Amino acid sequence: MKEKINRRTTILVALFLITTVFIAASLYAVSNRPAENANRISACDDPTPDSLHADSVFEQDYTRLPVDEETEIDILLPAGYRGSQASDFDHMYSESWYDFYEDGAGYFDLKKADLEIGNSYDDCIGDSVAYVGSARDGLLLIKGIKPAASGVETMKAEQDNVPAGEQMEFEFHGRKYRLRASGVNTGDQPEGDESSWDTVKNYKLYLSEAGSGNEQLLIAMPGFWDTKALILWIGDLDADAKPDFVFDVSDDYESKCVVLFLSSKADESQIVKCVGRSYYAFDC
Numbered sequence: 001m002k003e004k005i006n007r008r009t010t011i012l013v014a015l016f017l018i019t020t021v022f023i024a025a026s027l028y029a030v031s032n033r034p035a036e037n038a039n040r041i042s043a044c045d046d047p048t049p050d051s052l053h054a055d056s057v058f059e060q061d062y063t064r065l066p067v068d069e070e071t072e073i074d075i076l077l078p079a080g081y082r083g084s085q086a087s088d089f090d091h092m093y094s095e096s097w098y099d100f101y102e103d104g105a106g107y108f109d110l111k112k113a114d115l116e117i118g119n120s121y122d123d124c125i126g127d128s129v130a131y132v133g134s135a136r137d138g139l140l141l142i143k144g145i146k147p148a149a150s151g152v153e154t155m156k157a158e159q160d161n162v163p164a165g166e167q168m169e170f171e172f173h174g175r176k177y178r179l180r181a182s183g184v185n186t187g188d189q190p191e192g193d194e195s196s197w198d199t200v201k202n203y204k205l206y207l208s209e210a211g212s213g214n215e216q217l218l219i220a221m222p223g224f225w226d227t228k229a230l231i232l233w234i235g236d237l238d239a240d241a242k243p244d245f246v247f248d249v250s251d252d253y254e255s256k257c258v259v260l261f262l263s264s265k266a267d268e269s270q271i272v273k274c275v276g277r278s279y280y281a282f283d284c
Helices: 002-031 086-094 194-199
Strands: 074-076 079-081 097-102 108-112 115-122 127-134 140-143 167-172 175-185 200-209 215-221 230-236 244-248 255-262 273-281
Touching: 079 273, 086 115, 086 127, 140 255, 140 273, 167 230, 194 200, 215 244
Parallel strands: 074 273
Antiparallel strands: 074 140, 079 127, 097 108, 097 140, 115 127, 167 175, 175 200, 200 215, 230 244, 244 255, 255 273
């Protein structure tokens, strides 16, 4: 019996010694691991700021501006209007509508419209739609503004758009103004490149007058699809020696949306006010 106990004791002691040596060897290996392994960053760790892409911190803003406020002024794009018939526009014959059109020299004028209203066939939807236009095929049809005898003053803009992150300064009747654009480019194209407009989100366009301390948000668009915000015209439509604007704010290549801003209708806190909006779709 005593011999069996001594043998069991010997086996236990041997197992204890083997376990102790194994643990010691493991601790030694860990303590002497190369220093660069200790500095490795797990894939679960937060990335460094330099590795962040715009879309990883991007938050979509669905604000759409401008909003067409109710005034005595109305505008209409010469186009076909789905869901309507020519008779829906017959009232225009008894109203004072004017062509806002470009003459051969690159300037604009406002003349009594020779209206053309009828039905035309839309191949894309396979149905008849109302068509409204004029003999001059102008930029807009406008109601509620009386044309000045001297014509419409037009400013030759240096560019037809302001990409996100850029600005355009201009002078009008001795006053200096600035159009400034902001936005988030979620793609790899450089901001300012035409191909980058499809990747620009939360686009905003602001207008300010030098020395006024006031910057007004004119346009807000969540995004673009083969389009961009265009400056169609800058000048003085209401003859108050302050700039007015016509912008193309189409956000889809199969639609058209144009807005008119006038300075004479601006509220106390504004530089201009949106007084008209016209939209139509031509998707197939």
